Amino acid sequence: MTSVEPAILAENLAKRYGRIQAVADVSLRVEVGEVVGVVGTNGAGKTTTIELIAGMRVPDRGRVVVLGLDPRRDRARLRQVLGVQLQHAHLHHALRVTELLDLYRSFYPDPRPTDELLDLVELTDQRRSIFEKLSGGQQQRLSIAIALAGRPRVAILDELTTGLDPKARRRMWGTIERIKSSGVTILLVSHAMEEVERLCDRVAVLDAGRVIALDTPAGLVDRAGATTLDDAIVTLTGKNLEDAA
């Protein structure tokens, strides 16, 4: 057990929506500078888990500490150090790319320059475009730029490259590697095992609202006696990610 404060500490989280136990018991410790993947079949509780960690939902049980802060009590301070990109960002559809970026940049004391953000997610040519005229992949990239606008120390990214073509997906991986090398801690929900293998130091496998394994990608493959991470997840969960996605 290290004495250094973790970037993210989640202990025994539980969350129920009516009769659905979305998160049953999730504990997770992410060290500063790590990239940790969260994988599992549809409905395993991945999005609910990261919403609990980001303070967007209140857990029924358990506690969350992000960089020493309580996501709900220290909401304003946490907003300065945490960037969140969600699966379905609700952005103002009639605004231009730079207007949206500048709106979000205005929330932070030392935001990344607009040009740097545009360059990071390769939207410089679309800077004057209206949000609703962007392609799905471009909208996705803009939501990532918004998550990174305030130079967060922790970034939570949900299905980073879903909807991106293979070339755009690889470019996005390069972007995340650059963000990682600047020391940012990243929690990354993904269905793409190639992405997880390339970007993640460790992977939390969720099933029915519980972490059933937490290890390096190679460690999970070994533990499952598998040859690929895809196969390892199928063995560990007893479910096929491809079928469920």
Ligand SMILES: Nc1ncnc2c1ncn2[C@@H]1O[C@H](COP(=O)(O)OP(=O)(O)OP(=O)(O)O)[C@@H](O)[C@H]1O
């Ligand atoms: N707002 C909500 N109200 C009711 N039920 C919900 C709500 N959000 C999620 N659920 C249910 O909770 C369970 C966990 O959902 P969650 O979105 O956390 O899983 P997930 O692993 O992120 O799934 P996916 O891979 O499909 O995004 C599912 O059964 C889902 O239908």
